[in-house]
Amino acid sequence: MIRILGLDVSKSSVSACLLLEKPEDPRQFYYECPFFCLSANAKGIQELLALKPDIALLEPTGNNYSKLWGTHLARAGVEVRLVGHKELRNYRANHLALPDKDDDADALALACYYFDYQQDPRRFVQIRDREIVRIRELVLRLAHLNRVQSPIMNRARQDLAWQFPEVALVKSRRGEAGLSPLLWAWLAGERQSNRYDRLYSESVGLGITDTVRQHAKRICDLQREEHVIEEELREILTDSRFENYRQVFKKFGFGARVQAVLISQIYPIEGFLNADGRPEVRILQGRNSKKPTKRHLSLRRFQKALGAAPSLESSGDRKKSKVVGGSDLCRKSLWQWVYTRIEPKRSRLKNDIAQILGEQLDAEKAAGRPVRLVRNRIAAKGARMLFRELVKIHLGSDSPD
Template sequence: MIRILGLDVSKSSVSVCLLTEKPEDPRQFYYECPFFKLSADAKGIQDLLALNADIALLEPTGNNYSKLWGTHLARAGVEVRLVGHKELRNYRANHLALPDKDDDADALALACYYFDYQQDPRRFVQIRDREIVRIRELVLRLAHLNRVQSPIMNRVRQDLAWQFPEVALVKSRRGESGEPPLLWGWLAGIRKSKRYDCLYSQTVGLGITDTVRQHALRICNLQSEEYVIEAELRELLADSRFEHYRTVFKMFGFGDRLSSVIISQIYPIEGFLDADGKPEVRIRQGRNSKKPTKRHLSLRRFQKALGAAPSMEASGDSRKSKVVGGSDLCRKSLWQWVFTRIEPKRSRLKNDIGKTLGEQLDTEKAAGRPVKLVRNRIAAKGARLLFRELVKGLK
């Protein structure tokens, strides 16, 4: 008899529901079920593994909370499946009619979910291999470091406006070998610069405070951590499995960071295709035209993963389209790519991709359409072109 665990993970504990079959009345079973509450310690892990589960289901709560429990279960030979947040929320409310959301209700819903959808792999979040998981961890760490640095830099520049105004707006970049940016390194006292020494000796500012020097040291440390992460990412991207992806990414002008973000979301590309390794296309009747209409399902899933799939919302006479779901980080990264490699004519890609996207962007901007809308459209079209180029290389 198969033993299914539903785990709802919290910061320092987990609620567990063990089922051997789906209850006939999940709502009534909710009040009778002996749920387990396990802490994130040695005893909690030991008690979890003592349940001798065959399959465990949990939500993909980032790279932090669920990682501990999922890793220990996998090491013990338990198959781990992930269920998306939106899918579980709808299933719990609409299919099981469970009471208000709590940890135990989520654990029960996760366990029941397996019995209803065990034969449909698309109902579960894809579990990526170790290298892809590591790439994703590093990408998220870089995004975190970027968020941490920005307010510190802004604070330092505001202080330099009255302490050393001659350098308040200087853009200083990290060296190719990982040396801290010259300005921040000089302010922190770990790099020397005759130029800044000379400027400071003649400054009209009121003098650099210890607070600014401490902030500069923090920036240098964060930049050094970024360099180590980027070096590991380059090593991971050099894997022969990603050769085709790197070739296509080069056509789009993607740097290492953007390449890492996208690979962490879409590898392997075969996961978006049908059983024959071809893009899945179905013909359905159009809602309005009532004529046979092609539905490019593989492309749609690919765009969704990149956060570039618009969804239609209609209510009465109101109809609007907006992008929902997918990776927020990927959506932001694609938008930045449009802003830096497609929109500026001086740095626009010198190939058919740059020409196609650039001409459409220029035309729509000239027509007076909102710039934000135009950039989102170009990012979505770029995602479509990326999918076609990746699939083309598989043939």
């Protein structure tokens, strides 16, 4: 008899529910089930493996919490499956009618989820291979370093406004071979600059303090760490598996960071397609018109993965569309791509993709539509075009349909 383990992961422990079959009345079983609370230490891991599960189900809580438990289970030969947060929430409330959310209820819901959906792989979050997991870790680390740098840099510039105002707004970029940006490296005492020496000797400022120099050292350290991560990403992306993806990305003008973010979310493209390698398209009844409507399900899943799929919400006569689900990092990366590569006319590539997106953006802005809405629309359209280009190169044809 197969042993199914539901694990709800917390910061330093897990709540575990072991099932041999789905209980007939999950709500009543919730009050009778012998749940396990296991700590994130050697004893907790030993107790987890002593349960001898065949399959374990967890929510994807990022790289910080679930990774410990999932890795130890995988090393012990246990199959690990991931269930999306939204899917589990709906399943727990609508199918099991469990009481208010708590760790034990989630663990029980995860275990039950397997018995209901074990034959449908799309009910589970795709488990990525080692290289994709590593790319994901690196792009998340870059995003973290960017968040850390911004307040430090802003504070340093505010202080420079009265200590050395002539350079307070200088945009200093990282040099070749990963050299720290000249301004911050000069302030930290790591690089020489005759220009900054001369400007400082003639400055009307009140003098640079040790606090600013310490901030500059922190910025240099963070920039060096970024460079090391970017070099590793570039090396990983040279893998032949990503060659077709990078050919398509080049048409869109995606930078190295955006490419890494996208690959971490959409590779392999086959995960969005039917078993025959073609997009899934179904004729379904329209919600409002009740007429047969073509639904591009693969495209929808792809957009959702990138955080670029609008969802319609309605209450009474009020209806609104908003973007929900998917990767916040992808959504932000696409928005920045629109802002830096599509919106400025001088930055657009000379191809059909940039022309179509650029003309629509210009027309909507000229019509007076809110610029934030326009950028979101262009990002969503860019995601649709990206999917079609990837499918075309995957099929080796001119049409994805």
